[in-house]
Amino acid sequence: xxxxRYPQRIADLPSTVPFVGPEVQxxxxxxxxxxxxxxxxxxxxxxxxAVDAMAEAARDVWKYPDPTxxxxxxxxxxxxxxxxDHVIVGAGIDGLLGSLVRLLVAPGxxxxxxxxxxxxxxxxxxxxxxxxxxxxxxxxxxDLRTLIDKAHxxxxxxxxxxxxxxxxxSWVSGATIEAxxxxxxxxxxxxxxxxxxxxxxxxxxxxxxxxxPRVIRFRTFSKAYGMAGARVGYGxxxxxxxxxxxxxxxxxxxxxIAQAGALAALEDQAWLDEVVAKVATARERIGDIARAHGxxxxxxxTNFVTVDCGEDGAFAKRVxxxxxxxxxxxxxxxxAPGNRAIxxxxxxxxxxxxxxxxxxxxxxxxxx
Amino acid sequence: xxxxRYPQRIADLPSTVPFVGPEVQxxxxxxxxxxxxxxxxxxxxxxxxAVDAMAEAARDVWKYPDPTxxxxxxxxxxxxxxxxDHVIVGAGIDGLLGSLVRLLVAPGxxxxxxxxxxxxxxxxxxxxxxxxxxxxxxxxxxDLRTLIDKAHxxxxxxxxxxxxxxxxxSWVSGATIEAxxxxxxxxxxxxxxxxxxxxxxxxxxxxxxxxxPRVIRFRTFSKAYGMAGARVGYGxxxxxxxxxxxxxxxxxxxxxIAQAGALAALEDQAWLDEVVAKVATARERIGDIARAHGxxxxxxxTNFVTVDCGEDGAFAKRVxxxxxxxxxxxxxxxxAPGNRAIxxxxxxxxxxxxxxxxxxxxxxxxxx
Numbered sequence: 001x002x003x004x005r006y007p008q009r010i011a012d013l014p015s016t017v018p019f020v021g022p023e024v025q026x027x028x029x030x031x032x033x034x035x036x037x038x039x040x041x042x043x044x045x046x047x048x049x050a051v052d053a054m055a056e057a058a059r060d061v062w063k064y065p066d067p068t069x070x071x072x073x074x075x076x077x078x079x080x081x082x083x084x085d086h087v088i089v090g091a092g093i094d095g096l097l098g099s100l101v102r103l104l105v106a107p108g109x110x111x112x113x114x115x116x117x118x119x120x121x122x123x124x125x126x127x128x129x130x131x132x133x134x135x136x137x138x139x140x141x142x143d144l145r146t147l148i149d150k151a152h153x154x155x156x157x158x159x160x161x162x163x164x165x166x167x168x169x170s171w172v173s174g175a176t177i178e179a180x181x182x183x184x185x186x187x188x189x190x191x192x193x194x195x196x197x198x199x200x201x202x203x204x205x206x207x208x209x210x211x212x213p214r215v216i217r218f219r220t221f222s223k224a225y226g227m228a229g230a231r232v233g234y235g236x237x238x239x240x241x242x243x244x245x246x247x248x249x250x251x252x253x254x255x256x257i258a259q260a261g262a263l264a265a266l267e268d269q270a271w272l273d274e275v276v277a278k279v280a281t282a283r284e285r286i287g288d289i290a291r292a293h294g295x296x297x298x299x300x301x302t303n304f305v306t307v308d309c310g311e312d313g314a315f316a317k318r319v320x321x322x323x324x325x326x327x328x329x330x331x332x333x334x335x336a337p338g339n340r341a342i343x344x345x346x347x348x349x350x351x352x353x354x355x356x357x358x359x360x361x362x363x364x365x366x367x368x
Numbered sequence: 369x370x371x372x373r374y375p376q377r378i379a380d381l382p383s384t385v386p387f388v389g390p391e392v393q394x395x396x397x398x399x400x401x402x403x404x405x406x407x408x409x410x411x412x413x414x415x416x417x418a419v420d421a422m423a424e425a426a427r428d429v430w431k432y433p434d435p436t437x438x439x440x441x442x443x444x445x446x447x448x449x450x451x452x453d454h455v456i457v458g459a460g461i462d463g464l465l466g467s468l469v470r471l472l473v474a475p476g477x478x479x480x481x482x483x484x485x486x487x488x489x490x491x492x493x494x495x496x497x498x499x500x501x502x503x504x505x506x507x508x509x510x511d512l513r514t515l516i517d518k519a520h521x522x523x524x525x526x527x528x529x530x531x532x533x534x535x536x537x538s539w540v541s542g543a544t545i546e547a548x549x550x551x552x553x554x555x556x557x558x559x560x561x562x563x564x565x566x567x568x569x570x571x572x573x574x575x576x577x578x579x580x581p582r583v584i585r586f587r588t589f590s591k592a593y594g595m596a597g598a599r600v601g602y603g604x605x606x607x608x609x610x611x612x613x614x615x616x617x618x619x620x621x622x623x624x625i626a627q628a629g630a631l632a633a634l635e636d637q638a639w640l641d642e643v644v645a646k647v648a649t650a651r652e653r654i655g656d657i658a659r660a661h662g663x664x665x666x667x668x669x670t671n672f673v674t675v676d677c678g679e680d681g682a683f684a685k686r687v688x689x690x691x692x693x694x695x696x697x698x699x700x701x702x703x704a705p706g707n708r709a710i711x712x713x714x715x716x717x718x719x720x721x722x723x724x725x726x727x728x729x730x731x732x733x734x735x736x
Contacts, residue, residue, distance in 0.1 A: 247495065
């Protein structure tokens with residue numbers, strides 16, 4: 001009896017997981033976390049209207065979902081002042097990035113990203129046999145100018161650029177991005193990840209014609225809308241690119257409950273505004289806590305604050321490990337020099353109380 | 369401004385959709401269907417315990433799902449009398465088939481299926497550049513012996529075989545499958561789709577060691593469990609194959625709500641038994657209605673009855689179109705000779721009342 005024959009490219013793939021989930025860590029440590037502020041989730045939760053819509057949809061869950069995601073795409077298009085043929089919905093930005101890479105990247109094709117940016121994008125590129133070219137962050141910012149230069153050099157099919165950035169929390173103005181679009185190489189698509197855009201200052205989102213063939217932008221219900229567990233992301237792009245997703249996507253892949261929840265969440269602007277205000281308050285407090293212990297909070301346009309621990313990656317890792325051991329779920333940037341910091345999510349008062357109490361102990365442990 | 373550069377293989381792909389959803393048809397006809405019995409959904413709905421679990425999970429939907437699907441995989445393994453490393457969970461069998469094809473099928477690789485079997489499998493094979501070799505049904509049954517012969521001939525990477533079969537409703541005994549496993553070519557994986565297994569007679573599921581490297585079997589919460597809208601399927605296979613899915617899958621792709629719902633549904637055996645009994649009763653009634661109008665219901669081990677309309681595909685299509693125009697959502701096999709039939713889902717009394725009333729009019733219209 002022999003097993004299946006994997007193509008060599010698949011056999012060679014590592015069994016990597018982009019992220020270890022907090023549930024996995026909780027099972028390993030044998031206790032729940034006291035504060036869950038490590039995955040850039042919205043502890044403030046989803047709109048109650050979205051919760052009601054999902055509970056209602058659960059009763060009808062015997063029906064397959066609408067494979068065209070009609071209602072949600074139409075609502076998003078209206079919100080974005082465009083037409084539904086410019087909107088693609090998928091199982092989180094993660095799922096959409098996977099489809100995008102599949103559409104564009106053949107084995108050996110070059111792709112450009114920042115060294116230390118979103119690992120799930122890299123996972124997909126590697127998974128489809130693409131070749132990643134990484135450029136360094138510039139002063140904790142993803143550097144679009146250098147990404148574009150690298151794309152010219154390697155003839156990249158795709159550039160990944162997040163604004164605001166995860167894991168550093170930094171951002172550039174929309175005008176900066178607009179000014180660089182004409183510098184993109186012919187035939188290079190810019191994947192602009194705007195997962196955190198709702199938290200960013202006015203003017204952070206560039207004005208881009210949805211029909212512009214050079215850019216696809218991604219947004220999500222996982223962050224400000226508080227629905228990470230439902231898996232709903234969307235892309236805005238030229239209609240030709242949007243329709244190309246239909247060649248490869250899992251047409252019936254979007255949960256009926258998730259679609260209903262996202263639709264209801266989109267209609268509750270008051271909840272979104274409230275969450276954004278709470279996040280801003282929590283960012284301030286994380287900054288205060290960090291400074292009170294001699295650490296440096298980096299400016300953030302997201303729902304987390306990346307806190308420079310003032311030493312090297314090994315030190316920050318010791319701080320992180322001590323926090324995790326003490327029941328505080330946080331994460332940290334993977335790559336130097338970002339890995340001198342830990343990344344702390346905007347929690348409720350009680351979550352940040354736990355962090356505030358735990359931090360001095362963690363710093364002490366890290367210095368021993 | 370130029371657009372993205374698609375690899376030729378992607379550019380050549382058709383923008384096909386495996387199925388048109390009933391919502392799409394309802395928008396086109398400008399009215400809802402009076403009976404929704406065309407997508408092999410379970411009109412009897414999900415377990416109330418599953419509905420409650422999903423409503424509860426909706427409140428916590430700000431949390432990302434567990435990327436390891438730990439609780440659900442463990443519960444499934446216990447139910448299947450195996451270990452969790454033999455269980456992979458995904459966004460419906462559709463999603464799992466996509467990942468499986470990606471794992472095994474490089475461009476040009478041969479794959480074997482039955483002509484007229486599940487089109488979504490074919491969609492994935494074509495999407496990854498595989499070459500489909502189709503063998504005919506044998507007397508409305510997928511014919512595993514001939515599929516295996518063809519796999520030897522073309523050196524197939526993969527055989528797709530559904531038992532019970534969709535769209536014909538037919539089945540073979542588990543013993544028949546067991547007896548043929550040793551005839552599989554070395555290095556050919558049998559993908560055994562058991563989506564409808566809960567409706568089938570005792571003995572339809574073969575006894576296969578989960579560690580057997582020659583087979584992966586798929587099951588789902590979309591049919592008997594009444595959760596098609598939640599997108600939860602699972603595969604049972606050798607641990608090496610299961611862990612290979614971790615190389616390519618969207619790790620955070622399974623909705624938290626769906627996982628909670630499936631777990632609760634699995635625990636409500638009484639509901640499952642009740643649904644299976646109702647489906648058996650409804651199958652009888654569909655048979656009676658068909659015979660009363662001179663049509664021939666085919667034997668079924670599923671939650672639908674394929675009704676031979678006694679003439680050719682064009683005639684059956686006219687019957688189908690008339691039913692759809694009259695508000696009865698049904699579908700039909702795509703390929704001759706199966707397309708001499710329409711496929712009628714097991715509905716509640718009120719659904720089948722609508723079908724019973726509409727059928728004679730549809731037959732009359734088709735004969736005019």
